[in-house]
Amino acid sequence: MSDPKEKAQPATELLPGAGYPKPKSKCKSIAVKTVLVAFVFLASTAFSARGAFREFHPVKANVCSQAGELIPEKNEALWESLSKIYGTEDFKMRAVDWLGGAVRVPTESYDKMEPVGIDPRWEKFSAFHDYLLQAFPKVHTTLELTKVNTYGLLYEWKGSDTYLQPILLAAHQDVVPVEPTTYSQWQHEPFSGYFDGELIWGRGSCDDKSGLIGIMSTIESLLEQDFKPSRSVVLAFGFDEEASGIYGAQSLAAAMLERYGTDSFAMLVDEGSGYGDQYGQVFATPGIGEKGYLDVRIDVASPGGHSSLPPPHTSIGMLAQLLVEFEQNPFEVHLSRDSPTYKTVQCLAAHAPDLPPSLKKEILESEYSDRALSAAEKTLFENRKFKSLVGTTQAIDLIQGGVKTNALPEQAWAVVNHRISTESSIDELKNRDTDLLQYLAGDFNLSYSAFGVSLSEANAPAYGSLNLSDAWGTGLKPAPISPTDGDAAPYNLLSGSIKAAYNSHRNIGGNDNIVVSPGIMSGNTDTRYYWDFTNHIFRYGHSRSVGGSLPSGVHTVNEAMSADNFVEIIRFFTTLILNADESKLI
Numbered sequence: 001m002s003d004p005k006e007k008a009q010p011a012t013e014l015l016p017g018a019g020y021p022k023p024k025s026k027c028k029s030i031a032v033k034t035v036l037v038a039f040v041f042l043a044s045t046a047f048s049a050r051g052a053f054r055e056f057h058p059v060k061a062n063v064c065s066q067a068g069e070l071i072p073e074k075n076e077a078l079w080e081s082l083s084k085i086y087g088t089e090d091f092k093m094r095a096v097d098w099l100g101g102a103v104r105v106p107t108e109s110y111d112k113m114e115p116v117g118i119d120p121r122w123e124k125f126s127a128f129h130d131y132l133l134q135a136f137p138k139v140h141t142t143l144e145l146t147k148v149n150t151y152g153l154l155y156e157w158k159g160s161d162t163y164l165q166p167i168l169l170a171a172h173q174d175v176v177p178v179e180p181t182t183y184s185q186w187q188h189e190p191f192s193g194y195f196d197g198e199l200i201w202g203r204g205s206c207d208d209k210s211g212l213i214g215i216m217s218t219i220e221s222l223l224e225q226d227f228k229p230s231r232s233v234v235l236a237f238g239f240d241e242e243a244s245g246i247y248g249a250q251s252l253a254a255a256m257l258e259r260y261g262t263d264s265f266a267m268l269v270d271e272g273s274g275y276g277d278q279y280g281q282v283f284a285t286p287g288i289g290e291k292g293y294l295d296v297r298i299d300v301a302s303p304g305g306h307s308s309l310p311p312p313h314t315s316i317g318m319l320a321q322l323l324v325e326f327e328q329n330p331f332e333v334h335l336s337r338d339s340p341t342y343k344t345v346q347c348l349a350a351h352a353p354d355l356p357p358s359l360k361k362e363i364l365e366s367e368y369s370d371r372a373l374s375a376a377e378k379t380l381f382e383n384r385k386f387k388s389l390v391g392t393t394q395a396i397d398l399i400q401g402g403v404k405t406n407a408l409p410e411q412a413w414a415v416v417n418h419r420i421s422t423e424s425s426i427d428e429l430k431n432r433d434t435d436l437l438q439y440l441a442g443d444f445n446l447s448y449s450a451f452g453v454s455l456s457e458a459n460a461p462a463y464g465s466l467n468l469s470d471a472w473g474t475g476l477k478p479a480p481i482s483p484t485d486g487d488a489a490p491y492n493l494l495s496g497s498i499k500a501a502y503n504s505h506r507n508i509g510g511n512d513n514i515v516v517s518p519g520i521m522s523g524n525t526d527t528r529y530y531w532d533f534t535n536h537i538f539r540y541g542h543s544r545s546v547g548g549s550l551p552s553g554v555h556t557v558n559e560a561m562s563a564d565n566f567v568e569i570i571r572f573f574t575t576l577i578l579n580a581d582e583s584k585l586i
């Protein structure tokens with residue numbers, strides 16, 4: 001998972017509140033992020049509420065309705081025998097070797113890298129390709145591999161039925177760099193892939209080599225059982241996801257567009273959230289959307305001169321006032337019934353037994369009562385992080401101006417980072433920022449231009465200038481929301497596969513052991529380049545979040561993946577591929 005323009009962002013970037021909490025725990029996936037962390041404050045006030053409310057306000061059947069556990073039918077025997085194999089100690093050790101070996105090939109990506117062929121730091125990815133070739137021989141003799149922009153990997157496993165739309169599985173080869181000063185804090189070397197009997201240690205063991213190697217291990221295992229797909233499976237593995245995917249996923253998208261065209265995939269699963277316990281219920285929270293992103297640069301220019309004869313306001317003084325204007329006008333945030341975050345809390349209300357009963361009541365009634373919606377919103381927004389996840393945010397993150405104490409600053413600038421609500425847009429945000437500063441621009445007698453449009457009278461005399469712009473040209477719209485309603489077949493297929501994979505590992509059956517809830521990402525993934533290929537995009541990695549009890553951190557020290565969890569990831573991809581293969585609905 002990554003974040004535009006910022007390096008080594010903790011994966012908790014995807015937490016509600018855009019990366020405030022430092023990830024102390026293991027492969028925290030957005031399960032924790034969207035819901036768990038958002039509701040920690042509620043947990044502290046939790047009463048035992050099991051069933052108390054249900055008698056008076058029955059949960060409407062359509063609130064967070066659940067697809068049933070989905071076990072492959074046509075391929076049931078194969079699924080059963082693979083389940084048995086996956087349960088053996090031998091297979092676990094194989095999986096440990098597969099993932100550990102991948103961790104041992106460092107594939108760090110950095111911000112502002114030069115293109116492939118110029119920046120020599122890309123070259124280490126060929127060692128990773130060599131590793132894949134050697135570790136997954138059947139994949140490489142069966143699937144067709146195209147290398148895109150040298151290091152992007154595009155695999156196609158051709159199905160026999162060309163009328164079926166392929167599924168697309170995405171992951172990224174790169175990892176965030178290991179901060180050299182933190183080496184000593186690692187319990188095991190960051191590129192050791194060391195297995196301590198429980199955990200596989202090292203950078204990328206979670207993000208995202210567990211996804212990439214999970215997919216490869218699954219396909220190698222299916223091939224060993226002579227499985228031949230009806231539906232094609234396409235794999236897209238970028239190599240700079242942690243640096244916005246401009247060389248990797250962006251090139252892969254262009255190649256796929258040429259080969260497959262738009263709307264060419266039944267569904268897409270990329271890295272993202274996992275599952276974890278929330279208020280007495282295990283939830284899996286696939287990300288069905290991503291917030292947008294815009295860094296707004298504010299440039300102020302005014303005449304220089306000697307500091308002994310100053311004007312009332314220098315460029316820096318004016319900039320400071322403009323920035324205060326931002327902070328004095330936080331975004332108004334509302335929980336909209338159409339938003340993914342609303343769906344998330346509906347699922348909590350419908351399925352989490354230990355949610356405080358008053359909140360549960362408000363959420364459930366909010367579906368038809370505006371008063372209840374306001375009440376729920378008020379309670380939920382007491383959690384600043386949850387509120388941040390819902391709305392558009394602003395954070396003044398960079399500032400510069402002035403060169404000398406005896407020289408008036410001719411220039412001063414700052415950058416305000418925005419995460420754009422799934423209910424908003426880049427244009428709405430630009431208009432808001434533009435309007436916000438209009439009055440002060442006039443007050444300071446500054447000519448004003450914003451996002452390429454001049455807002456001052458042409459050639460009118462002015463004391464100085466104010467200019468707003470997209471700081472690096474990396475503005476990103478909020479992602480389209482993937483459908484999750486009752487008849488959204490791909491979401492149901494994903495949900496049913498999650499349930500079957502979860503249950504098979506524990507030798508249990510049924511639909512309620514794990515509840516699937518739509519979630520949202522505040523950070524971004526490689527899927528930002530893949531919107532045109534399908535409406536059904538899910539950011540989901542089948543990893544358990546263990547609430548910090550295990551010593552493994554994404555994007556920080558001591559990243560580690562439990563071997564049992566990694567095998568369960570393989571069960572998940574196996575179930576997903578087999579279900580998709582025989583589905584007549586997607």
Ligand SMILES: *[C@@H]1O[C@H](CO)[C@@H](O)[C@H](O)[C@H]1NC(C)=O
Pocket residue numbers: 445461462463464
């Ligand atoms: C703005 O500044 C310019 C240049 O100093 C000056 O000519 C103009 O009269 C000022 N306008 C106002 C409204 O003060």
Ligand SMILES: *[C@@H]1O[C@H](CO)[C@@H](O)[C@H](O)[C@H]1NC(C)=O
Pocket residue numbers: 299449465467468469
């Ligand atoms: C505003 O900033 C943009 C980006 O830095 C720049 O291209 C443009 O020329 C500037 N416009 C004015 C009027 O200064």
Ligand SMILES: [Zn+2]
Pocket residue numbers: 001002172207208241271
């Ligand atoms: Zn990632």
